[in-house]
Amino acid sequence: MPELSFQIEGAHAVPYAVTPLLGFDLKVTNNSAERVHTIALRCQIQIEATRRRYDPRDQERLADLFGEPKRWGQTLRTLLWTQVSLIVPGFTASTQTELPVPCTFYFNVAVVKYFQGLQDGEVPLCFQFSGTVFYESEMGGLQVAPISWDKEAKFRLPVKSWKEMMDVYYPSSAWLCLRRDVVERLEQHKVRMGTPTWEEMLEHLLADVAEGVRA
Numbered sequence: 001m002p003e004l005s006f007q008i009e010g011a012h013a014v015p016y017a018v019t020p021l022l023g024f025d026l027k028v029t030n031n032s033a034e035r036v037h038t039i040a041l042r043c044q045i046q047i048e049a050t051r052r053r054y055d056p057r058d059q060e061r062l063a064d065l066f067g068e069p070k071r072w073g074q075t076l077r078t079l080l081w082t083q084v085s086l087i088v089p090g091f092t093a094s095t096q097t098e099l100p101v102p103c104t105f106y107f108n109v110a111v112v113k114y115f116q117g118l119q120d121g122e123v124p125l126c127f128q129f130s131g132t133v134f135y136e137s138e139m140g141g142l143q144v145a146p147i148s149w150d151k152e153a154k155f156r157l158p159v160k161s162w163k164e165m166m167d168v169y170y171p172s173s174a175w176l177c178l179r180r181d182v183v184e185r186l187e188q189h190k191v192r193m194g195t196p197t198w199e200e201m202l203e204h205l206l207a208d209v210a211e212g213v214r215a
Contacts, residue, residue, distance in 0.1 A: 001145050002135050003031040004039075008127060008155035009096075013165035020103040020169040022162070024127075024155070026086075029094040037134040037142060039088035043099060044128045047079040047114060051124040061117035065110060081111050081125070099127075103162075105170055115162045122156035129153070 007027045014021035030036055054062065059069045066075040086099055105112060115123070129151040137143045178186075186201070195201040 001032065001143070002034050002036055002133055004036075004133065004147060004151060005029045005031060006127065006129050006151055006153045008099075008125075008153045011155070011157055011161050013161070013168045014098075014100060015168060017100075020105065020165055022101045022103055022157075022165055024099040024101060025096065026099040027094060027096050028088055028091070030092065034135045034137065034143075035090065035092050036088075037090045037136060039131060039133045039147070041086045041088055041129060041131040041147070042083065043086065044083045044130075045081040045101065046126045046128070047081050047111065048124040048126050049079055049114065050076055052121060055119075058118055061119075062114065065113045065117065078126075079110060079114060085131075103165065105166055115159065118159045120159050122158050123162070125155045125157055127153045127155065 005028075007029070008024050009027055010025040012023050012025075014023045028039070054069075059072075063069075066072055082101060084099065084101055086097070088095065088097055128149055129147060130149045131147045133145050133147055135143050135145070186198075189205075190198065190201040193201055193204060195204065
């Protein structure tokens, strides 16, 4: 039975995809003699938020997610990012492949709030693997074995890699998901103000709010 180990060696933005994708460079090693025919791999990715430091500006930007810094001892926790699947082609000793991870830019999603709240540094990730490995036995027959969840790999994703990926897909832009009735009210306000773009309308609203605060 194959003795598999997994390692994440890098990450990069996948260009020209329909949706934002981060590609993680995955190395799979077989520490036994059998030839691997294929692997139906599943991967759960977690953000180990407690395994990095946060400066005061990070804490301010992450308040919506974790609350006031004095409560972070109870609120700062590991976040489930996503789960993905991948078919790994056959190999003998080791192989390298790309693990594509779909990303979103909606600011009401906790993971996006976390990435956007960080200025720099690295995000500690834990990749937990499971699935099924198909391999050739010593007698030449095809065998099937499960991959247990204790197979994992650690990787520290540079924050700039996330930001660069979003710049590829949404240059100088961000997405905000709102209820339909709120959008309709904003659209009516936009028409009454006669502003040609949503940005200009929101800038007027922010200016009115700031003026009210000063008054």
